[in-house]
Amino acid sequence: MANKIQLIDRLKLGLAVSVAKGVTFMVRSLRLGAASVLPGSIARRIEPKLLQLLSQQVKKGAILIAGTNGKTTTSLLLREILERQGYRVAHNSTGANLENGLMTALMDNTNILGSLDVDYAILEVDENILPRVLAPIQPKLILCLNLFRDQLDRYGEVDTISKRWGKAIATLSPDTIVVANADDPTICYLGQQLTQQRVAFFGLSEPEHYLEAIPHAVDSIYCPRCGKALDYKGVYLSHMGEYSCSNCGFSRSQPSLNSSEWPQILVGLYNKYNTLAAATAAQELGVDAATIRETIPNFQAAFGRAEELEINGKKVRILLSKNPVGTNETIRVVTESTDKTTLLVLNDRVQDGEDVSWIWDVDTEKLVQRGGTLVVSGDRAYDMALRLRYSDPNPAQNFKLIVEEDLRQAINTALERTPNNETLHILPTYTAMLNVREVLTGRKIL
Template sequence: MGEMAKIQIKDRLQLALAVLTAKTVTFGVRSLKLGAASVLPGEIARRLQPQLLQLLSRQVKQGVILIAGTNGKTTTSLLLRTMLERQGKRVAHNATGANLENGLMSALLANTNLVGTLDVDYAILEVDENVVPKVLAAIQPKLILCLNLFRDQLDRYGEVDTISQRWGKAIAVLPPDTIIIPNADDPTLSYMGQQLPQKVLFFGLSEPEQYLEEIPHAVDSIYCPNCGHSLDYEGVYLSHLGDFHCPNCGFHKAPVAINSQEYPQILIGLYNKYNTLAAVLAAQQLGVDETTIRDTISNFQAAFGRAEELNVNGKHVRILLSKNPVGMNETIRAVNQVRQKTHSSQLAPVLFVLNDRIPDGTDVSWIWDVDTEKLVAQGGTFVVSGDRVYDMALRLRYSHSEDNDLQLIVKEDLREAIATALEHTPQNQTLHILPTYSAMLEVREVLTGRKIL
């Protein structure tokens, strides 16, 4: 008997009404070009059927896959989804990045018929790190990917160890056959995974040549999650992710189930190597063959705003979403590597766009935890824009020293900022744009002429 048939008549009627209403709202929003309807349909439908998320997720034939973490959810999800679809699987996915409960419901609703029957093999749901326990109260996933935990929006979230403890409690009560895949290089997640009763497989890097020269300023968790003692690091790959052990209690990085040196890096930036490994390990557990996995990696295209590359008026542009200290430090690291390979006296400019809206976090003090000095040290032109343009300009000005040549251009109007940055970009170089989340959506609309949300 199918899952839909097991649902009681009252719940089925409420579900059908909720689905019909959601689809009507979706049609109206898209017809009026008000957006992609990635949130509102789910919010309205939940009011009509409070058990909506549970009723829909139960119908997914081969299981729900939750992907949680501060950075990398969208790229990892798209990579895994592509692998599954190339195996002939039908996949529901909240691809627009609406990762709160109403966004998850909207993604599932988009794949139902008019009476609420869901016909997909898998549902890949990117989940905001702060709502993981609430989502797990309604969904019993087949597999959970735990990518990383960093400080993100300072006005919304607590410390990373608090969030990991909440994750651990919510996951521990799930069925024993649930597959948990945490990042071994993240001490809080490595510790959490080692305490869980389920099947736990770890991913992480085994590439000491990629160690940073020093621990970055924007580091979140360098203390043992078991005893509180300072961890000893053989080396760090980014922020607090690295090879570590505790000299006091013996806690150490969990052994990994995948050799990172066997897989190439997708896109620019070492952080994308983590995304690759997470998706590969999940795909292997879901039965995707190795040929499909490797071919997908070789031909992968970036998700919007995540190392996405565009050609604008004959100029090459790369958008690198930078929404927190760790994310921006890593994009700066990637941009520096590109600039160091440039054999030209004129470096392409870098455009920073800093907003402070709800999707970005209203507290922008995190920019002072970013190592902008490492980028400014190379000199060149930097264009700044966004709602908090003068905050970003001040941060870059304080990064300047007498040893480097800084040309700082401040443009309150985003279109002017983009036009100026393109004008200063040599024909054979790449303009890197580093925006926060809402800024990334605006940048894409300017460059492509269409919205994503």
């Protein structure tokens, strides 16, 4: 994949990287943040072709991971698998998944002149910018995880995004590998339409995990080919499951791996999807099954993604909850436990999405009906409190709701009400998760 760079481009690249590394040093020295975006923004002004020039130096090629949920966990697992195989990997591990963040992550792995010496670059990419970065990066592999409603004020509906993805991916080299989620009808159809690229699928084959009914937070239960309602044999989460269309014959593709034969990382069925996605991608890249299986049991959670901490002798589990589908799955994790204290933190900042109406698509009734203590905080604490109160069909039942605007006090209150033999589950949106971790660990992530 690596190509020679023309002299003029090499000089401009060296200047851009040198300036960026200087900015990175200053930002980190002054403890102003992780410098995961600003260096790329500045370097890009010096050399507009920065992303292309860096990407073409990756020896075996770039791996792009896109989707609404699971990007960070899947990319981290895939990185650990490849490193166990002996490869050198660049990775935007801070989660900065827009163009400036991708460039910054690549520059972190170069020398002062901009020479990049890695085998693979794993880049989790925001679903909205994926079509824009395909041409300059020319990836070796694209992993398409899922598409759910997420920040509609920024992105729009999932079918619009999937059409843009498919149109852009179809222009890539036939050597490109696409790994797609067979259980997501929109993603599966996208993969089936790619006739020039090599496509592999992942998905579940475990009917014992079917939900009792299709949940309220569902996006794509209609056939992406003809528009008729799909016939579901069963659903695992949201619109993801085993399906077919009796009108046009569209049906789910067969996954490459038998999910029942594979262990999973962390808790929650959604992490089984993340495991299978990374394992399928690794297999397509030629990694042996033994290496993949050895990596899974030793995997550690990325910050805020089923991350477990011990605070004042009590266990705390942070479950990022930033959209209806993701929050329904974290609620499933909570309700399947015996723990009865939960802290929900709702923010409405740019990174979260400023429209919080999505909370009314969350099945909070399941959380409320089990009883216990629910503590609510964040910028939109009262919006979440109202949603929970409307979820309570019987105000007299054993359910206590506490609203605490001050996050530090909310965490203290939740910890105080958590027995020593139980775990406090914290369900925050993205920026709320960063705030929670800053309070709990005394340091910022970004």
